[in-house]
Amino acid sequence: MKNLVIAAAFASFVLSPASAKMMACKGENFVKMTDRMATMPYGPKRMAMMREMAVVNTDLSHGDARGACKHYVTAQRIQNDQRDPFKDLVLD
Numbered sequence: 001m002k003n004l005v006i007a008a009a010f011a012s013f014v015l016s017p018a019s020a021k022m023m024a025c026k027g028e029n030f031v032k033m034t035d036r037m038a039t040m041p042y043g044p045k046r047m048a049m050m051r052e053m054a055v056v057n058t059d060l061s062h063g064d065a066r067g068a069c070k071h072y073v074t075a076q077r078i079q080n081d082q083r084d085p086f087k088d089l090v091l092d
Contacts, residue, residue, distance in 0.1 A: 030056065033075060052078065053071075
């Protein structure tokens with residue numbers, strides 16, 4: 001039931017004109033991310049991803065598509081172990 005509600009919310013997000021430019025922030029991808037998180041073992045990585053996806057849901061329900069996409073990208077980085085892409089950047 002929960003997945004159906006999430007899928008419906010994301011489907012309405014995909015059909016909005018503001019999301020046409022953002023290729024990574026699609027409802028299909030949100031549902032795939034949620035399904036992947038369900039099969040992950042419990043741990044800090046899964047908890048961080050769940051926290052970010054919860055913020056995505058909150059942002060979408062408030063009509064903030066830009067904020068939702070930012071948190072979705074953060075969840076993707078956590079999944080791919082790329083939390084901070086500039087961590088090893090050395091500026092002299």
